[in-house]
Amino acid sequence: xxxxxxxxxxxxxxxxxxxxxxxxxxxxxxxxxxxxxxxxxxxxxxxxxxxxxxxxxxxxxxxxxxxxxxxxxxxxxxxxxxxxxxxxxxxxxxxxxxxxxxxxxxxxxxxxxxxxxxxxxxxxxxxxxxxxxxxxxxxxxxxxxxxxxxxxxxxxxxxxxxxxxxxxxxxxxxxxxxxxxxxxxxxxxxxxxxxxxxxxxxxxxxxxxxxxxxxxxxxxxxxxxxxxxxxxxxxxxxxxxxxxxxxxxxxxxxxxxxxxxxxxxxxxxxxxxxxxxxxxxxxxxxxxxxxxxxxxxxxxxxxxxxxxxxxxxxxxxxxxxxxxxxxxxxxxxxxxxxxxxxxxxxxxxxxxxxxxxxxxxxxxxxxxxxxxxxxxxxxxxxxxxxxxxxxxxxxxxxxxxxxxxxxxxxxxxxxxxxxxxxxxxxxxxxxxxxxxxxxxxxxxxx
Amino acid sequence: xxxxxxxxxxxxxxxxxxxxxxxxxxxxxxxxxxxxxxxxxxxxxxxxxxxxxxxxxxxxxxxxxxxxxxxxxxxxxxxxxxxxxxxxxxxxxxxxxxxxxxxxxxxxxxxxxxxxxxxxxxxxxxxxxxxxxxxxxxxxxxxxxxxxxxxxxxxxxxxxxxxxxxxxxxxxxxxxxxxxxxxxxxxxxxxxxxxxxxxxxxxxxxxxxxxxxxxxxxxxxxxxxxxxxxxxxxxxxxxxxxxxxxxxxxxxxxxxxxxxxxxxxxxxxxxxxxxxxxxxxxxxxxxxxxxxxxxxxxxxxxxxxxxxxxxxxxxxxxxxxxxxxxxxxxxxxxxxxxxxxxxxxxxxxxxxxxxxxxxxxxxxxxxxxxxxxxxxxxxxxxxxxxxxxxxxxxxxxxxxxxxxxxxxxxxxxxxxxxxxxxxxxxxxxxxxxxxxxxx
Numbered sequence: 001x002x003x004x005x006x007x008x009x010x011x012x013x014x015x016x017x018x019x020x021x022x023x024x025x026x027x028x029x030x031x032x033x034x035x036x037x038x039x040x041x042x043x044x045x046x047x048x049x050x051x052x053x054x055x056x057x058x059x060x061x062x063x064x065x066x067x068x069x070x071x072x073x074x075x076x077x078x079x080x081x082x083x084x085x086x087x088x089x090x091x092x093x094x095x096x097x098x099x100x101x102x103x104x105x106x107x108x109x110x111x112x113x114x115x116x117x118x119x120x121x122x123x124x125x126x127x128x129x130x131x132x133x134x135x136x137x138x139x140x141x142x143x144x145x146x147x148x149x150x151x152x153x154x155x156x157x158x159x160x161x162x163x164x165x166x167x168x169x170x171x172x173x174x175x176x177x178x179x180x181x182x183x184x185x186x187x188x189x190x191x192x193x194x195x196x197x198x199x200x201x202x203x204x205x206x207x208x209x210x211x212x213x214x215x216x217x218x219x220x221x222x223x224x225x226x227x228x229x230x231x232x233x234x235x236x237x238x239x240x241x242x243x244x245x246x247x248x249x250x251x252x253x254x255x256x257x258x259x260x261x262x263x264x265x266x267x268x269x270x271x272x273x274x275x276x277x278x279x280x281x282x283x284x285x286x287x288x289x290x291x292x293x294x295x296x297x298x299x300x301x302x303x304x305x306x307x308x309x310x311x312x313x314x315x316x317x318x319x320x321x322x323x324x325x326x327x328x329x330x331x332x333x334x335x336x337x338x339x340x341x342x343x344x345x346x347x348x349x350x351x352x353x354x355x356x357x358x359x360x361x362x363x364x365x366x367x368x369x370x371x372x373x374x375x376x377x378x379x380x381x382x383x384x385x386x387x388x389x390x391x392x393x394x395x396x397x398x399x400x401x402x403x404x405x406x407x408x409x410x411x412x413x414x415x416x417x418x419x420x421x422x423x424x425x426x427x428x429x430x431x432x433x434x435x436x437x438x439x440x441x442x443x444x445x446x
Numbered sequence: 447x448x449x450x451x452x453x454x455x456x457x458x459x460x461x462x463x464x465x466x467x468x469x470x471x472x473x474x475x476x477x478x479x480x481x482x483x484x485x486x487x488x489x490x491x492x493x494x495x496x497x498x499x500x501x502x503x504x505x506x507x508x509x510x511x512x513x514x515x516x517x518x519x520x521x522x523x524x525x526x527x528x529x530x531x532x533x534x535x536x537x538x539x540x541x542x543x544x545x546x547x548x549x550x551x552x553x554x555x556x557x558x559x560x561x562x563x564x565x566x567x568x569x570x571x572x573x574x575x576x577x578x579x580x581x582x583x584x585x586x587x588x589x590x591x592x593x594x595x596x597x598x599x600x601x602x603x604x605x606x607x608x609x610x611x612x613x614x615x616x617x618x619x620x621x622x623x624x625x626x627x628x629x630x631x632x633x634x635x636x637x638x639x640x641x642x643x644x645x646x647x648x649x650x651x652x653x654x655x656x657x658x659x660x661x662x663x664x665x666x667x668x669x670x671x672x673x674x675x676x677x678x679x680x681x682x683x684x685x686x687x688x689x690x691x692x693x694x695x696x697x698x699x700x701x702x703x704x705x706x707x708x709x710x711x712x713x714x715x716x717x718x719x720x721x722x723x724x725x726x727x728x729x730x731x732x733x734x735x736x737x738x739x740x741x742x743x744x745x746x747x748x749x750x751x752x753x754x755x756x757x758x759x760x761x762x763x764x765x766x767x768x769x770x771x772x773x774x775x776x777x778x779x780x781x782x783x784x785x786x787x788x789x790x791x792x793x794x795x796x797x798x799x800x801x802x803x804x805x806x807x808x809x810x811x812x813x814x815x816x817x818x819x820x821x822x823x824x825x826x827x828x829x830x831x832x833x834x835x836x837x838x839x840x841x842x843x844x845x846x847x848x849x850x851x852x853x854x855x856x857x858x859x860x861x862x863x864x865x866x867x868x869x870x871x872x873x874x875x876x877x878x879x880x881x882x883x884x885x
Contacts (some may be wrong), residue, residue, distance in 0.1 A: 046492050047471050047823045088742075088751075095742055096809050098816015115820050147754025154709040155757050155777045159606060264707070266600035301537040310590065311534075317594045340593045371542070378544030381563050384493045385824045 026384070028394070029221030030404050033233050036209030036241070040394045040404065041224045042216035044387040050217030051388050052124050053113040054132075055395040057212070058205035060185070061107040061178040061246055061328070067197055069185020072105040073149050074198045078112065079103075080141045082134035087141060090127055097123060107179050108328045109399035115388065118218045125231040132206050132235055135199075142195040150191065153184050161262040162269065165440050172256045173273055173436045177249040177329060208235045212398045216387040246329060249275070252434040263443035270345040271336040272352075275434040279325040280401035284413040287325055289425035290333060292417055294323035295372045296364050297355070298335060302371065304355055305337070313351060315343040328400050333429045345439050360430045363423030377411055472822070474832065474842055477666045479673035485658035486832045486842060487669055490825055494564040496662030497829040498574075500677075501557040501837060503655040506628040507689055507768070509646070512637070515630015516646045517551035519595060519638050524549055526587035528576035533587040536573065545570035547577065553624055554767040555837055556650045561826060564663040567672075575676045578651055583640040595635045602629060606711040606878040607775070613701055614713040614773070614876035622692045624769065654683040659832035661825040692769035697874040700884055710783040710879030714761075714790060715773035716872055721765040721838050727851045728859035729867055730763060735802045735810050735860075736794070736868075737761030737774055742809070744793050749776065755786045772867060784883020787875065794870035801861030815849040 029041040060071045081087035094101045099116030114124045157163045167182045174180030184190070213232060215224045252275060279287050298305040298321025309316040316337040325331035335356075337348045383389050397407050406413075475487045506517040525540065525547060527533040540547070545562040558578070562570035602608045615625040627634070656677060660669055694717040719729060737745040737760050745759045761774025778786045802810075822828045822845075835844050877884065 044492075046490060046825075047819060049819055049823050091742060092809065095813040096816075098813055098819070100817060100820055115823070117816060117819060144752060144754030148750055148757055151709070151755065151778060152757035154779065158708045159711075159777070264604050264705075266604045267597050300541060302541055314590070317590075317597045338597060341596060375541050375544055378563060378566075381494055381544075382546070382561065385495055385497075385561075385826055387823065 026390070028404065028408065029224075031221075031225060033208065033228060035233065035235055035237060037228075037232050037235075038212045038398060039224065039228050040212070040214045040398070041219065041221040042214070042387065042390050042394065043220065044217050044390070046218075048118050048218050049115060050118050050121050050215055050219050051113060051115050051391045052121060052128070053111055053214040053391050053395055054128050055109050055111040055212040055214065055399050056205060057108070057210050057244065057399045058110055058201075059106050059108040059399075060181065060183040062205065062244060063178065063201070066189060067193065067201070068181045068189040069149065069183075070193055070197050070201050071110055072184055073146060073190070073193055074201050075103045075105045075110050075112075076145050076149060077137055077142060077198050078131055078135060080145070081136055082130050083136060084130055084134065085127060086136075090131065093127065094124065099124065105183055106327075107183060109395070111395055111399075113388075113391075121215070121219060121224075122227050122231070125227055129231040129235060132208065132211070132232075133238070135202055135206075137195045137198060139195055142198065146190065146193060149184070150187065153187055153190065157182070157184065158187075161260065161264050162440055164262075165258065165260045165269075165438055168258050168260065169271070169273055169436050169438045172258050173275060173332075174249055175252075176247050178246055179249075179327070179330065203238070207237045207239070207241065208232060209237045209241045212395060214391045214395045214398075216391040244328060249330060252431075255432040256436040258436060258438045259441065260439070261441045261443050265440055265442045267338065267341070268345050268442065269336065269338050269440040270348050270352075270438075271334065271440075272435055272437045274333040274429050274431065276323070276325060276331040276333050276429050278327050278329055278331045278400065279406070280328065282325060284406070284409075285417055285421050286425060288414045288417045289421040290323040290325060290331075290429060292369065292372055292376075292414075293359070293364075293422050293425045293429070294321045294333060295376065296368050296422070297321040297359060299372065300375075304359070305335070305352065308355055309337055309348065309351055315340060315347055315351060319348075319352075326396050326400055326402075345441070349437070356426075356430050360426045363426065364419055366419055369417070369419050369422060373414060373417070376414065380411070471819070472828065474845065475666055476842055477660075477669050477673070479670040479678070481674040481678045483653065483656065483658070483673040483677050485660055485669060485673055486836065487659075487664075487666060488661040488828055488832070489663075489665055490661055490828075491663045493825060494663060495825055496562050496564055496567055496660065496664050497825040498560045498658065498660045499557070499826075499829040499833040500560075500656060500658040501555040501833060502650050502652070503555060503657075503837075504650060504686065505552045505554045505556050507553050507623040507626075508649060508686055509626075509628060510642075512634060513642050514627050514634045515595070515599075516634075516638050516642050517556060517650065518629050519591070519635065520556075520581075520643055520646050520650070521549035521551050522591040522595060523583055523588065523643060524577045524581050526591060527582040527584050528573075529580040529582075531573075531576065532582075533584060536576075539569075539573060543570050543573070545573070547574060551628075553628060557833070559826075559830075567664070571672050571676055575679070578676070579679050581643075581647060583643045585640075588640060588643075592635060592638070595630060596632055599630055599632055599635055606705065606707065609703055610711045610713045610775070610876045610878045613703060613878075614715070614874060617697075617699055617701055617874045617876060618694050618716070618771065619692050619769065620695060622694075622769075623689050624692055624766065648681070649684055649686055652681050652684045653677060656680070657833060657836040659829045659836065661829040661832070689768065694769055694771070695874075696869065696872040698872055700875040700877070702881060702884065703876075703878045704880060705878055707879055708779065709777045710780050710877050710881040711775070711777050712783060712787060712881070713773065713775045713876045714787065714873045715764075715771060716869055716874055718763055718770040718772035718867055719765065720767075720770040723770070725859070725863055725866075726763075726765070728855045729863040731807070731810055731814065731852065731855050732797070732802070732860045732863045732867070733761070733763050733772070734814060735806050736797050736864075738810075744797065745774070745790065748793050749786055749789050753789075755779075755782050755789070759786075759790075761790075780880045781882045783877065783879070783881035784885075787884065791870040791873065794868045797864045798868035798870065799865075801857065801864045804857055807855070807857050807860055811852055811855065814852050818849055 101114040103112040305319040319337035619625040759776035764771040
């Protein structure tokens with residue numbers, strides 16, 4: 001069994017980052033500062049290091065019309081300096097203290113993190129608190145960084161047909177909701193973004209009440225509380241936090257299909273995405289039923305799609321499914337397959353549709369549910385090995401309207417799911433009117 | 447200027463910190479099994495997991511002519527049936543036990559990565575033993591995995607980074623084993639059969655070439671038993687012909703693979719030193735200042751930060767068993783390719799002529815020493831590091847010694863390495879795209 005195709009790598013990553021946290025046997029502390037900033041502390045005493053993350057409840061889906069990419073450009077610009085720590089100082093100080101750092105932006109959140117020796121936690125808190133309100137931007141540092149982002153878009157998206165298709169799938173799946181535009185932005189809009197656009201977005205969203213601090217590592221909740229109150233506590237909210245209301249997606253009425261031919265494509269790929277509710281709009285049982293449905297259909301070598309398409313019919317080199325509900329407004333349920341040389345996407349699609357009809361009409365067996373759930377619970381232990389992964393799970397949950405309880409009670413909630421819940425999930429989600437089917441084809445292929 | 451004094455205080459603190467945390471937070475034991483197999487062990491009870499990384503010296507450079515990719519093919523077959531278990535039975539049991547097992551075929555080492563829940567370790571190690579001692583290569587999984595590899599090779603053949611790097615290797619090491627298509631071609635993957643996989647299995651899996659690192663909830667006595675269980679049945683050694691040291695050629699030379707896309711992918715570099723070079727550490731510090739990770743290297747500052755020409759540029763030492771290389775890459779708009787490459791040469795030349803400043807050296811040292819601990823922050827990360835140290839023959843005390851080696855590097859040493867190792871006028875350059883401005 002091999003997983004080397006690029007699409008698979010992306011999907012596996014999505015599952016790791018996007019799946020609800022697995023059962024957690026850890027002693028998490030959480031509290032809220034007087035200014036509204038939430039704090040989560042996850043102990044990991046194995047090495048004298050900490051992961052320090054500040055998550056803002058703002059992402060690409062919160063951008064004003066015509067400013068696609070400003071959330072991500074601002075993420076880049078957050079390294080450009082303040083009066084106290086001018087350009088380059090933030091990164092220079094982190095490096096000089098033996099730390100690594102980076103940042104990332106999604107539709108719903110923007111996060112900044114450092115991994116550093118535990119004695120340096122206060123230092124990175126001081127730096128991160130300073131840039132929450134004191135960023136200074138000039139055309140001299142904004143314009144080259146905008147060019148960097150344009151190169152990033154060319155590198156990650158425009159140079160890669162499967163990324164271009166993924167962007168088109170989102171654009172087709174969402175007719176009104178901003179999830180239909182890419183996080184990095186359309187090139188035509190990125191090219192027009194200005195220093196003032198970035199400053200406006202910054203002033204509107206970078207506030208302590210709109211931020212979540214997650215610290216994982218060799219540190220106690222009391223230690224973090226003391227330091228957080230010292231450095232983040234004095235920050236005042238300059239405007240009251242606003243509800244995150246985006247244009248709602250209207251009820252879907254039409255099946256969509258996106259076909260992309262590109263001479264850089266050597267072999268076809270078939271994929272389909274269905275709209276689902278998001279975690280915060282689902283009961284725990286509904287949410288976990290969706291992830292179990294995805295696992296039964298396409299999670300690993302015992303799954304129905306692997307057994308049918310790859311082993312029995314020998315049509316696909318690989319096939320799978322995943323569910324991601326870790327977003328604020330809506331989630332995705334996805335299925336994908338790569339035809340073997342000689343097989344067509346049409347043959348693949350026919351068999352997949354038969355399998356989907358079967359699971360929608362007949363549901364799953366108790367044996368499938370038990371086996372799939374047991375494996376999920378066993379696999380959950382591996383997340384304990386990475387403090388950065390743990391920190392990310394809590395950061396994603398708290399910036400997408402979920403609770404710490406959702407994360408901590410994962411195993412209990414998963415155990416409550418019945419075969420009826422999974423059957424109901426299949427009937428709800430597998431509605432072609434709420435779907436887009438995407439074909440990636442060679443330039444001269446069929 | 448109060449800011450400056452704050453910064454100096456922070457930098458001074460960092461030097462103290464670096465020496466404070468260089469004392470490692472874990473103990474590495476050398477374990478010798480009753481049957482004579484050695485492993486490095488870090489016992490760590492905090493999480494209910496065991497990570498085992500192992501490798502066999504002699505990677506895909508030993509793939510026979512015309513069977514390039516056979517080691518790679520083998521990596522995909524070791525969970526497809528072994529001993530009495532069919533592919534289906536093996537994978538069912540693996541999923542039920544929830545262990546993780548993967549293999550990687552590198553140029554110089556064939557590597558395995560294995561993780562199990564502590565509570566399932568007995569059965570999981572038994573399946574690992576089967577996988578590496580008695581893989582079956584049954585016809586059904588073999589044909590299925592072949593299709594997967596052929597698709598994978600076809601995709602790689604379209605990937606601009608892969609094409610650029612492959613072409614670079616063919617120019618820098620013409621005719622060499624390293625420059626062959628070691629992930630296989632459509633033709634070689636189509637031609638490989640069970641006999642070839644069996645031969646590769648016999649060649650690779652022998653005890654004399656084995657190195658093992660284990661981190662997790664297991665003690666030395668139990669590990670000794672596990673080592674004999676998993677690896678004790680392998681042959682002691684196998685014969686194979688030595689591959690002669692590689693003979694790289696120097697540039698200047700530029701090759702372009704023309705392709706319609708918005709950006710050019712540019713790979714550049716030339717010969718360098720291997721890991722056993724006595725000056726490797728000062729050379730490594732120099733390369734970190736010139737093109738290392740983070741936002742502060744000279745190449746990143748000049749090409750990304752000041753001019754916005756690329757999302758990322760890096761250049762670093764790439765030491766292999768039979769050759770040392772110094773390779774970098776960047777991607778930029780086609781119309782900026784000439785400008786970006788000229789800047790690479792200019793930045794390299796300045797470093798070769800003048801070396802870094804004392805401040806740059808000091809910062810690089812505090813970063814490298816302070817961040818070393820970050821490489822050891824999970825069981826699987828520690829196992830990975832410890833295996834790498836064994837592969838490079840650096841000794842079990844290297845984790846303790848490493849930061850003092852970095853601390854001892856002087857400005858004169860780094861300047862000497864810059865002059866010795868950087869040859870901007872002799873770069874071999876491989877481009878994929880429609881570059882403008884390359885002469």
